[in-house]
Amino acid sequence: MENAGFPNLKPQVLPRSTVSRKRWWDIGAKYTFLMPTVILILALSIFPLIFSLILAFMSWDLSRLQGGIRFIGLQNFVTLFSDTRFWNTARVTVFFVLGSVGLQYILGFGLAILLNQEIRFRRFFRVAFLMPMMLTPAAVGYVGRMLFNESMGPINDIIKHLGGPVVPWLSNPKLALPSLILLDTWEWVPFMTIVLLAGLQSLPPEVLECARVDGAGDWTIFRHIIFPMLAPVSITAILIRALEAFKLFDIVMVMTGGGPGTATETVTMYAYIVGMKNGNLGYASAIAYSLLVMVILFSTLFLNSLRSRAGMAEG
Amino acid sequence: MYLSLRQTKKIKLIITHILLVIWAIVCLFPIYWVLITSFKLPIAVFQGPKYFPWIDFTPTLDAWKFLLTGPTSAAVYRSWSNSAILATTSAVIAVLIGGMAGYGLARFRYFWPGLKWHNKDIAFWIISQRMLPPVVIILPYMIMYRILGLIDTHFGMILAYTIFSLPFAVWILRDFFEGLPVEIEESALIDGASRFQAFRSIVLPISTPGFIATFLFCLVFTWNDYLFALMLTFSKASTLPMFIAGEGTQSYGPQWWYLSALSLLSIAPMILITLLVERYITRGLVVGAIK
Numbered sequence: 001m002e003n004a005g006f007p008n009l010k011p012q013v014l015p016r017s018t019v020s021r022k023r024w025w026d027i028g029a030k031y032t033f034l035m036p037t038v039i040l041i042l043a044l045s046i047f048p049l050i051f052s053l054i055l056a057f058m059s060w061d062l063s064r065l066q067g068g069i070r071f072i073g074l075q076n077f078v079t080l081f082s083d084t085r086f087w088n089t090a091r092v093t094v095f096f097v098l099g100s101v102g103l104q105y106i107l108g109f110g111l112a113i114l115l116n117q118e119i120r121f122r123r124f125f126r127v128a129f130l131m132p133m134m135l136t137p138a139a140v141g142y143v144g145r146m147l148f149n150e151s152m153g154p155i156n157d158i159i160k161h162l163g164g165p166v167v168p169w170l171s172n173p174k175l176a177l178p179s180l181i182l183l184d185t186w187e188w189v190p191f192m193t194i195v196l197l198a199g200l201q202s203l204p205p206e207v208l209e210c211a212r213v214d215g216a217g218d219w220t221i222f223r224h225i226i227f228p229m230l231a232p233v234s235i236t237a238i239l240i241r242a243l244e245a246f247k248l249f250d251i252v253m254v255m256t257g258g259g260p261g262t263a264t265e266t267v268t269m270y271a272y273i274v275g276m277k278n279g280n281l282g283y284a285s286a287i288a289y290s291l292l293v294m295v296i297l298f299s300t301l302f303l304n305s306l307r308s309r310a311g312m313a314e315g
Numbered sequence: 316m317y318l319s320l321r322q323t324k325k326i327k328l329i330i331t332h333i334l335l336v337i338w339a340i341v342c343l344f345p346i347y348w349v350l351i352t353s354f355k356l357p358i359a360v361f362q363g364p365k366y367f368p369w370i371d372f373t374p375t376l377d378a379w380k381f382l383l384t385g386p387t388s389a390a391v392y393r394s395w396s397n398s399a400i401l402a403t404t405s406a407v408i409a410v411l412i413g414g415m416a417g418y419g420l421a422r423f424r425y426f427w428p429g430l431k432w433h434n435k436d437i438a439f440w441i442i443s444q445r446m447l448p449p450v451v452i453i454l455p456y457m458i459m460y461r462i463l464g465l466i467d468t469h470f471g472m473i474l475a476y477t478i479f480s481l482p483f484a485v486w487i488l489r490d491f492f493e494g495l496p497v498e499i500e501e502s503a504l505i506d507g508a509s510r511f512q513a514f515r516s517i518v519l520p521i522s523t524p525g526f527i528a529t530f531l532f533c534l535v536f537t538w539n540d541y542l543f544a545l546m547l548t549f550s551k552a553s554t555l556p557m558f559i560a561g562e563g564t565q566s567y568g569p570q571w572w573y574l575s576a577l578s579l580l581s582i583a584p585m586i587l588i589t590l591l592v593e594r595y596i597t598r599g600l601v602v603g604a605i606k
Contacts, residue, residue, distance in 0.1 A: 029510035033419030036412045037441065037485055044478040045444045048455035055454065111338060114331050127593050128339040131346065134585040134596070136539045138556035139578035143345050146352065146571060154348060157364040186341070191600065198601040236604055247448045250541035254560050268450045268542070275454050276546065288451040295448060 055285035076286035086287060088262055089270040090294065092177060096266065097245040097298070099181040100188070105238055107185065108192025113222075115193070116200045133190040141254030144183035145170065148255075173263035176256050180264055183251060188244075192237055199233035200226070235306060239299060246295050267291040349582070353378050353575035360571050378572035382580075387562075394558040395580055398538055400469065401554060405476035406533035410526055412477070413484025416441070418514060420485070421492035422500075438489055445482035453546045460547055467548045475543050480533035483603065487532065490602045491525035492518070528595035531588060532603075535596075538585065555581045 056077070059070045080086055115125060132140075147153050148169035156166055169179045203226065211221050249268040252258060258265035267287060275284030351367075352360065354374035365371035382391060419425070420434050427437070456475060457466070465471030495518070503513045519526075541556040548557065559577055562570075589596065 030419060030423040030425070032511075033415045033423070033514075034425065034437075037416035037481060040412065040478055040481060041441060041444055044474065045447075045452060048452035048459070049447070051455035051458075052451050111335075114335055117328065117331055119328070119331060119335065123593075125335050125339060126597070127589060128342050130593055130596065131586065131589055132342055134535060134589045135346075136556050136559070136578070136581040136585065138539075138541045138559045139349075139581045140345075142559060142574055142578055143349055146575075147345060147348065152360060152363055152571075154344075154364040154366070186345070190342075191604075194597050194600050195604045198597075233604075240604055243446045247450070249450070250556070250560075253541070268448060271450050271454070272542075272546070275457075281454055281458065285451075285454055288448065288454060291448045292451050295446075 052285045052288060055282055056289050058282040058285075060281040061279055072282070076283050077290075079283065080286050080290060085262060085265075086267075086270060086290075089265050089267045090290075092264060093246060093248065093266045093268075093291075093294070094298075095177060096181060096184070096248055097242050099178070100184040101238055101241045101245055103181065103185045104189050104192045104241060105234070107189045108237075109196050109234075111189065111193045112196035112200055113226075115197050129193055130190050132187045135187070137187070137250040138254050140183065140187055141251035144179070144251065144255045148179050148183075170256055171260055173260050176260060176264045180252060180255060183255060184245070184248070187251070188241060191241060195233060195237040196230065199230045203229055231306075235303070239302065242298065242302070243295060246291065246298070267294070346582070346586070349575045349578050352571055353579055355572050355575075357570070357572060378576045381573055382576045390558060391577070391580070394553055394555045397469070397472075397552055398555040398581070401472045401476055401552070402534050402538040405473045405480060405537050406530050408473070408477045409480035409484045409533045410488070410530045413481050413529070414488045414522075414526065415514075416485045417488030417490075418492050418518060420489045421495075422497070438486065441482045442486045443482075445479075445486075449479070449542055453542060456543075457546050465547075467551050467553070469552050471547060472543070472552050472554075475547060476537040476540070479540070479543065480536055483536070484529050484533055487529045487599055487602050488522075488525055491522060491529075495521065524595070527592070528599040531592060531595055532599050535585060535588065538581075 057071060057073060059068075059072045059075070061068045111129065115122075115129075119125065147155050150156055150166060150168055150171065153169075155169070159165070159167060167175065169175050207225060207229075208221060211225055216224075247268055248266045249272070252264055252266055252269060256264045258269050268291065271284045271287040271291070274280050274287060351365075351374075354368060354376070355365065355372055356375055356377060359365050359372035368374040382388065420438050423434075425434050425437055426432070430436070432440070460466045460471050463471075465474070499517055499521075500513045503517050504510070508516070539556065540554070541560060544552075544554040544557045545560070548554070559574070559581060562574055562577060
């Protein structure tokens with residue numbers, strides 16, 4: 001990739017002598033540059049976060065905003081623990097994250113390898129491959145609903161022409177989530193492809209050349225050189241996508257509305273329903289916070305398991 | 316049969332191209348499908364899938380006429396212009412404020428004694444705000460906005476979208492500034508310019524590509540957002556994704572031809588951006604993910 005916009009240089013800090021010449025100005029400037037962002041984040045991101053945590057221990061009915069707030073301790077979390085609908089949304093969300101991110105990683109890696117060769121129409125492929133992730137998810141969810149439609153959608157039509165059965169993509173509770181995973185995969189494979197392609201392009205060509213001269217086959221090169229060398233990039237890409245996937249909301253809302261039944265209801269959706277529609281803000285906050293805990297737990301487990309595996313490989 | 320090295324290479328390359336073309340079709344077919352559906356009559360939709368205009372069905376402009384002149388057209392125009400106003404304004408603000416923070420983080424040494432945080436930790440703290448599930452902060456927003464009277468206002472939405480884009484803007488621009496050679500600024504400082512003068516007259520002009528890339532990113536995020544709009548607006552400031560979702564879940568069932576045209580209104584600007592500045596977007600993504 002061209003380096004024009006983002007040359008890969010080390011951070012540079014002005015030499016001390018220059019800084020001290022304008023010490024007063026600099027101390028002022030130094031904080032003026034950073035402070036607006038810090039203040040905005042404290043006020044509009046950290047404060048709501050704490051607010052939400054407090055809410056999780058409250059009972060608050062939206063219909064009576066001027067009162068009706070009560071501290072109820074852990075009651076919301078106790079309710080949450082025995083709420084089967086919540087556990088179902090947690091299961092759906094985790095299944096969705098694992099399925100879609102896994103699929104995206106495999107496909108993205110494959111496509112990155114293909115794109116990293118001397119191909120023609122490079123620009124066309126890059127633009128075409130990037131396109132899905134730029135599109136408005138609400139519209140994408142709707143497009144998915146159209147494509148997966150049993151009788152009028154092109155997917156079933158193509159399956160029929162190939163001699164397959166009519167697949168009840170969105171009306172069968174067992175198939176609705178996989179359909180959603182497919183749609184999300186369609187939309188987000190581009191992210192994996194681009195990031196992994198950049199990773200591939202940053203590999204030193206000498207190493208691959210050496211391996212080839214030594215007679216290593218394509219699979220060996222991939223398995224023992226490319227894949228391990230791309231591990232850091234892979235981990236970041238998977239983590240970013242997983243964090244995003246946990247937030248799943250818009251395409252589900254439009255494509256299945258959480259249905260059939262609650263087969264595709266995600267945690268975010270449930271918090272939305274409880275908070276907005278039923279007006280139970282305290283309980284909705286507890287649900288939202290449990291999602292945050294899930295996300296943190298997942299990232300920690302994911303990174304730790306990789307670290308211990310790396311440790312075992314060394315030892 | 317023994318193939319020479321050149322022949323194997325050629326065969327591999329052909330297979331590569333076949334696979335790439337297949338995936339390109341997968342990527343583009345849904346977009347093609349929305350496009351042709353928007354030119355279909357209801358009958359052409361309900362008779363089962365029709366793929367080629369003029370061959371399997373006669374294209375009409377009915378859906379587009381209804382969309383742009385029908386009873387819902389006022390709402391369509393309003394949500395489209397709301398989307399455009401909110402996305403561009405918040406992206407501009409996020410890029411300016413985030414650009415300052417990014418510059419600060421690239422050029423000064425900060426240290427927060429209480430937390431023992433250096434530049435790297437501060438930058439990570441900022442980007443970590445973007446990793447949170449937004450539903451955690453959206454409920455308090457709803458309450459605060461109700462109390463402050465910011466619900467369903469442009470100002471409130473711009474504020475929410477700015478904070479939504481800001482971490483990303485800081486992250487990309489910090490990396491961008493770190494890559495700029497520091498010597499030009501130094502010489503300006505030695506010549507007696509203040510930090511802000513140096514930032515404005517030297518750094519800003521040469522950073523245009525970085526700013527454009529970041530602006531586009533923020534623009535795409537906010538243009539595509541649904542959750543914030545759903546929670547914080549209902550009519551005056553509501554956006555296009557909200558309108559699409561609302562129409563798509565109507566009880567009388569989705570009118571596909573109309574909804575396709577509507578979706579295209581939302582998708583088309585993004586397609587245009589992708590076609591024009593694919594490079595910037597790719598670069599921004601890579602920076603956001605790898606650094």
